[in-house]
Amino acid sequence: MLSHILLINCPDQSGLVYKVTGILYNKYDLNIIRNGEFVERNFNHFFMRTEFSGEFDREELLQDLYAVLPENVDIKLTDRRKKDIVLLATKEHHCLSDLLIRHTFNELNANVLCVVSNYDVLEELTRKFDIPFHHVSHIGLSREAHEAAVLETIQQYNPEFVVLAKYMRILSGDFVAHFTNRLVNIHHSFLPAFVGANPYAQAYERGVKIIGATAHFVNNDLDQGPIIAQSVIPVDHTHSAREMAQAGRDVEKNVLAKSLKLVLNEQVFVYRNKTIIFE
Amino acid sequence: MLSHILLINCPDQSGLVYKVTGILYNKYDLNIIRNGEFVERNFNHFFMRTEFSGEFDREELLQDLYAVLPENVDIKLTDRRKKDIVLLATKEHHCLSDLLIRHTFNELNANVLCVVSNYDVLEELTRKFDIPFHHVSHIGLSREAHEAAVLETIQQYNPEFVVLAKYMRILSGDFVAHFTNRLVNIHHSFLPAFVGANPYAQAYERGVKIIGATAHFVNNDLDQGPIIAQSVIPVDHTHSAREMAQAGRDVEKNVLAKSLKLVLNEQVFVYRNKTIIFE
Amino acid sequence: MLSHILLINCPDQSGLVYKVTGILYNKYDLNIIRNGEFVERNFNHFFMRTEFSGEFDREELLQDLYAVLPENVDIKLTDRRKKDIVLLATKEHHCLSDLLIRHTFNELNANVLCVVSNYDVLEELTRKFDIPFHHVSHIGLSREAHEAAVLETIQQYNPEFVVLAKYMRILSGDFVAHFTNRLVNIHHSFLPAFVGANPYAQAYERGVKIIGATAHFVNNDLDQGPIIAQSVIPVDHTHSAREMAQAGRDVEKNVLAKSLKLVLNEQVFVYRNKTIIFE
Amino acid sequence: MLSHILLINCPDQSGLVYKVTGILYNKYDLNIIRNGEFVERNFNHFFMRTEFSGEFDREELLQDLYAVLPENVDIKLTDRRKKDIVLLATKEHHCLSDLLIRHTFNELNANVLCVVSNYDVLEELTRKFDIPFHHVSHIGLSREAHEAAVLETIQQYNPEFVVLAKYMRILSGDFVAHFTNRLVNIHHSFLPAFVGANPYAQAYERGVKIIGATAHFVNNDLDQGPIIAQSVIPVDHTHSAREMAQAGRDVEKNVLAKSLKLVLNEQVFVYRNKTIIFE
Known part of the structure; x- marks a missing residue:
């Protein structure tokens, strides 16, 4: 029932x-x-x-x-019905792969309606799973024009949630305002440490002993929305920045999947830029 | 209020x-x-x-x-009033030290009424904190006679909970029956692996990559009561059995302290040999 | 170079x-x-x-x-050349999916030569990634006959390592002897706890607060070979046995991938049923 | 030998x-x-x-x-001889207690020569363990004068390492320059997140799902020296800032103890503001 x-x-x-x-x-x-x-x-x-x-x-x-x-x-x-979702990605496959596999085997409480990307490198992967892939290139477009094209593509599908599965373009406040508490991002860092670009290079430079990833809603400022889930793994001096990034990818995909489980099962409240989660 | x-x-x-x-x-x-x-x-x-x-x-x-x-x-x-508790120990200090320190600084929701031990090695430690220490030696006594002496010592204090803070004597079913869901033990292993004696020697022999500790109620069989809390740490081939034991001690004291926080704040139900915990 | x-x-x-x-x-x-x-x-x-x-x-x-x-x-x-490997699976996809994805994106230091399974449920998945799939059903065959058929299929490919990616059939000592320190298994439990079948049902029954998975070489006894990697996650009373199994799957695939990274990069020695690992 | x-x-x-x-x-x-x-x-x-x-x-x-x-x-x-160390503290006992207990039971590879504090609240604790306690109050003194008094007290003992066991005063570059790679601090946060004061209030405000602690050498800038060890624990929306701080204390003392084990056993190199650690 x-x-x-x-x-x-x-x-x-x-x-x-x-x-x-x-x-x-x-x-x-x-x-x-x-x-x-x-x-x-x-x-x-x-x-x-x-x-x-x-x-x-x-x-x-x-x-x-x-x-x-x-x-x-x-x-x-x-x-508890499956929610309609759209996935955005750029070039890195690990979060998208993980979600497509989970979707295929009915482990994600969602219908993945399509994948939108500013590159075509993940098209072949996406098509293996019979999901529509929209390549919306940013080449030759202003930021506004590209964002408008992405938004139009998404809105054709009228999704309940949009997931930034390693989508590496910064989104404007206008874009984000269309999806309050409905836009989930995975940040390749243990926020609030290493906000912004190249967190693994920053982490290597700083010599940290633990790295992590953060899944959060994007509501306004970059990397500042309500945190849904975080996870970490130990690293040490033997990890280069590249090896930290490799190790970080597994954490990223696991944290994103965990956050989506919570969001898609309606276990998450947002209140004053924080989440209240009923697990 | x-x-x-x-x-x-x-x-x-x-x-x-x-x-x-x-x-x-x-x-x-x-x-x-x-x-x-x-x-x-x-x-x-x-x-x-x-x-x-x-x-x-x-x-x-x-x-x-x-x-x-x-x-x-x-x-x-x-x-939420402080509960009266009695601590039992043998020779290892780490759990007892931790509880005495927490008690001294009012961080344990309990009155530590006394420490009972079958050796006197922890007497000096205990007295530093102005807690009565009862040395109830097992030397020359049958198991039954020793247990009866320990029980009598405890019962003078009429505690609500009894904590086995690395008490290394096996307790009979008769003893345990006096304290149903009121007797907390820390087991130096990640139960149900390595039940019984020398778990770190077993862990070394087996070449495990993670060791842990388990806090549980003692209700009947050795090491088989309802689990309250568990925790683990990574180890590797560079750890000797002795180094595993050293590393394990920190886990043991942390897990015991965590389980007592839950028990003393009345957050734990026991049902069919398992715990239901409201955190 | x-x-x-x-x-x-x-x-x-x-x-x-x-x-x-x-x-x-x-x-x-x-x-x-x-x-x-x-x-x-x-x-x-x-x-x-x-x-x-x-x-x-x-x-x-x-x-x-x-x-x-x-x-x-x-x-x-x-x-450091890529090693030739063969994957065995049964019906559960999560470990196989993870390895196929990593292989496709060149993240596994291996050539996946084929997948062998006693069921055909994972054939569609495997073919998406252009890897040969061999369905060697056990139906109507004695254990010995089936094992011989599986062995023959594997040996056509002459792999350096064989990976049991949730292959749910018990293998004989004779089979195992063909692949000393070359046969990697993922056990759906934190060994040595819950050896054997239905570990999640056992874990639920026992009320554990942590579950885990173990990747190990299979050299003789079931679940007793040298441990390569282990990992754990916390659970609590709100997890049914089925939910523990779901949560456990993510741990299983991560631990198997980690162990293969170590094995395929030749970082693992086996000595007296234990591993010495240079990370 | x-x-x-x-x-x-x-x-x-x-x-x-x-x-x-x-x-x-x-x-x-x-x-x-x-x-x-x-x-x-x-x-x-x-x-x-x-x-x-x-x-x-x-x-x-x-x-x-x-x-x-x-x-x-x-x-x-x-x-491998025991190193001479001096401990600095303010009012919080948890790190000092932990180190004094370990010292008493010969688990710290160090001679604790004395405790220096700008308050007297930890004097009674320190004296229990027969360690000299120096109360060097900052009341009525300029920052420079107080620091000079603390430095003079320390230098009487000529320690090899100085440990800031929750010493809550900011130290000048001049002070720090006396102890290059010899001054260990525990920061009540998972650096580089929440640099500075009141990290738990910041963490609560931000709604993080993990908190942690960082042990590091103090070589110049506040909270910016080479990281020795870090650790984390999960938190959630049910933790108030005060409860996060409580939970954080256990992490702090464990991380400080771990970092001292590494430092006192001469396992730590410092290179370009990072540590290289041989475990």
């Missing part, structure tokens, strides 16, 4: 859990499969994620919830 | 969260600070941990809860 | 490094790129791995080395 | 290992216990660490080595 997912966040007050479970249990007799709550204590903000099954009228349920919850509540009622 | 902690577990059924929060919120107007639920799906068993503050009559609240919950429910109503 | 790799192991004695570097430097004027030594102290056994470039006569160099080293020395003189 | 340690670094050239082992083996018949080499490839710089036992004349051996090695070689001939 299809699971429904209810995501609620609002200023905290007494009785919120009682009120929500009252509607789900008392009025609709829905079967709660999993339930989690969290109160952020700096701002006293309440988060609740409930997975349930059963029959109900969507509009009526929402109205009932709005009636008992604070005025400025944010409610999302979604379900 | 003192936090109260309500731990409930029972066979799952609809409406449990609604019923419990109804009593806490509707009837008693208590302030819920943190709330967590989990349903084990193999046996459909429900677990709920609620931290709250406010005024209430203990007996009345318990009666109200029993009235709405399934007949065979298990309810524990406790609070 | 091609790197040569010299692997020496013998009972330890004074002057071994001096003697070997003397031949390489003094007599042949070879350029040492990387050098490592290790002495196992329980048995006083010496290991040395030297990577060098330059011109030399292979037979003459070996003779010179044998002349100055102990009688029972074991010398391997190889190079 | 006492182990001697020879640390050599110089521009790389052919035959260095042969020449050094020739002197140790051929001329002096010394017994090499452990030997390691590394060549940094960006600048082609050679590093060699050799541990050996036997009889020799120190000046003669050094002369022989200088005779065969490049002109600008850097040679350090030391041994």
Whole structure:
């Protein structure tokens, strides 16, 4: 049976859990499969994620919830259906390969609608998996013109989420604004260390003993959006910058996959540039 | 203000969260600070941990809860007060040192009532921290007689939890039965690998690349009780068995401290020889 | 320029490094790129791995080395050329996918000659990457007959290494004896815990807080060969056995890839059922 | 028997290992216990660490080595004897406690000569372990005057290494210049992220999923010296800044202890603001 997912966040007050479970249990007799709550204590903000099954009228349920919850509540009622996603890439294959393989074997809770890239080097790979590939070259185009072309390509598919699977072009605030909390990036570094380009060269130069990767939503500033997942591996002086990059690639693809699992299963809230995650 | 902690577990059924929060919120107007639920799906068993503050009559609240919950429910109503504990050790200092230091600086949510040991080598250490030390030697005593002497020493203090901080004597089922889910052991191995004695010699012999430690309740069989926390570190062929043991000691003390934090803050349920932990 | 790799192991004695570097430097004027030594102290056994470039006569160099080293020395003189390998799989794709992707993008220091499987479910995947796929079904065959058919298929290709990429059939000692220190397996568990079948069911049942995977050579007993690499991830009570298996798959493929990197770059010695690894 | 340690670094050239082992083996018949080499490839710089036992004349051996090695070689001939160290602290006890315990049980390859602090809160702890405690208050003193007083106190003891065990005062370049590659600091952050004050508040604000600690030499700029060791732990949205700091303390003390093990056993080279470590 299809699971429904209810995501609620609002200023905290007494009785919120009682009120929500009252509607789900008392009025609709829905079967709660999993339930989690969290109160952020700096701002006293309440988060609740409930997975349930059963029959109900969507509009009526929402109205009932709005009636008992604070005025400025944010409610999302979604379900476990596969989400439509579009992947952007440039030349590096490792994140794209990993996602295409997972998609092929039905391990990603998503329909990969297409791949968009500013190079054609990953076209052959993409076509092996019978996914449309759009080569939108930036050669000869202004940044704005290229971005507009990429945006138009994406919008044909109307995806719920867009994934930057090692897409190496900086995106403008205008572009990003189309996909608030829906644009996931993998940053080849353990943010906030080594923001920007060539993090592995920076890491080598600095002689760090651990490197890592960060998956995050892109909401405005480069590399500054809400962090979804991070992971690290040890390195040492025997690693050249190139070997750090090689080692880093495995971390990058694992962290991106993990973050997508959380996002696609609707386990992630964004609040004040941070994520609240129900695992 | 003192936090109260309500731990409930029972066979799952609809409406449990609604019923419990109804009593806490509707009837008693208590302030819920943190709330967590989990349903084990193999046996459909429900677990709920609620931290709250406010005024209430203990007996009345318990009666109200029993009235709405399934007949065979298990309810524990406790609070955040420091728990009384007794530490057992033998000759190795690292876990005992760590706990005494944490206790001294008020970082362990416990009153360490005394240390009991079958050797006197840790007496000087213990006295530095003004904790009573009982040397209960096993020399010349049968296993039963020694265990009885240890038990008698412990029972003078009536502790809520007993911690085996590298106590290297095997305890009988009779002894253990006095402290169901109240006796915490640190096992110098990543259970279930290398059960029993000399795990580091076994690990060296086997050429493992990772070693670890396990903190668990001791409920019956040696090294087979519910696991509370585990941790690991990498090793390689350059580690002798002795160096593995050295490296392992840091893991042991960290894992034991972590498990005690969970236990002393009443975050741990035991169910069918496993732990359900609300972190 | 091609790197040569010299692997020496013998009972330890004074002057071994001096003697070997003397031949390489003094007599042949070879350029040492990387050098490592290790002495196992329980048995006083010496290991040395030297990577060098330059011109030399292979037979003459070996003779010179044998002349100055102990009688029972074991010398391997190889190079950085890609090794020929054959992959065996059953139904699970994750390790095979990962290796095929790495191979396609030239990240595995190997030529994947073919894939052999007792099922045909991974044939489509394999063919996407233009690698020959041999379906050698076990249906209707005795264990011996099936194994003989698999062996015959492998031997047509004369591989240097054979990789069990989630091949779920137990192999006989006779089969294994054809590939001493050349047959790499990924075990879906953190050995020596949970030897044998269904490790994730065992892990769930036992309530462990960490699961892992082990890559090892298969030399005789099931799951008992020299360990090459291990890795772990944390789990908790919210993971069902199925979710542990899912989480474990990512660890398995990463550990297998890591072990192959070490093996294919000739960084691994085997000694007394353990590995000595020069990273 | 006492182990001697020879640390050599110089521009790389052919035959260095042969020449050094020739002197140790051929001329002096010394017994090499452990030997390691590394060549940094960006600048082609050679590093060699050799541990050996036997009889020799120190000046003669050094002369022989200088005779065969490049002109600008850097040679350090030391041994496994305990190093004299001084500990600086402020108010937080966790790193100091850990080092005092290890010292008491002979697990630190060092003589702790004294503790210097700008507060007296850790005096009672220090005295438990019979270590002199010097309270050098900064109250009413200029930064320069206070630093001079601290320096004078340290220099009475003439330590080989100085350890900043959560010493929370910024040190001037002049102070630091007295202890090049001999002043070890633990930074309460995973450098280079969150440089400077209040890293845990910064980490909470940023919503990171991993926090860590860095042990490094202090050679000039604050928090910018050669990194010796780093470690991390996972955190999530349920951690307040205070809870991140608590969790971070265990990492800090473990990383500082690990870095001191490396430094005190003479396993660390410093080269171009990075460390080369022979583990």
